[in-house]
Amino acid sequence: MFRTLLWNAIGKEVITISQGIMTIDRKGVIFYKAKSYDLSEARNFRVQEDPATSIMPYGMSPLRTWRMGNTGTIRFDYGMKTVKFGEGVDEAEGSYLLEKLRAKKLIS
Helix, strand or coil: CHHHHHHHHHCEEEEEEECCEEEEEEECCCCCCCEEEECCCEEEEEECCCHHHHHCHHHCCCCCCCCCCCCCCEEEEECCEEEEECCCCCHHHHHHHHHHHHHCCCCC
16 A cells, blocks of 8 residues: 555656667656566557546546556557556557657557
């Protein structure tokens, strides 16, 4: 519970793309290790808003408290997993971000 309160107060998600590697880091979260993904292995980038996020203000979800780290509007397949990021981003904003990343040839 403390971890969630800390994330709500000072947390932010930082996405870095460099040399074909995407790193997702959550600053302000205790015991969270940044995760890196080889973009040549990432498939099917898409936007899908979590239904639960639309019922509360500011993109917050009752499920967010218990599922920290596995939420977000932007998704892609990585091996047998679906990676999610962009928590609090709505569908239109997520589509815009993916369009910009594709235009810069950072993702396919």
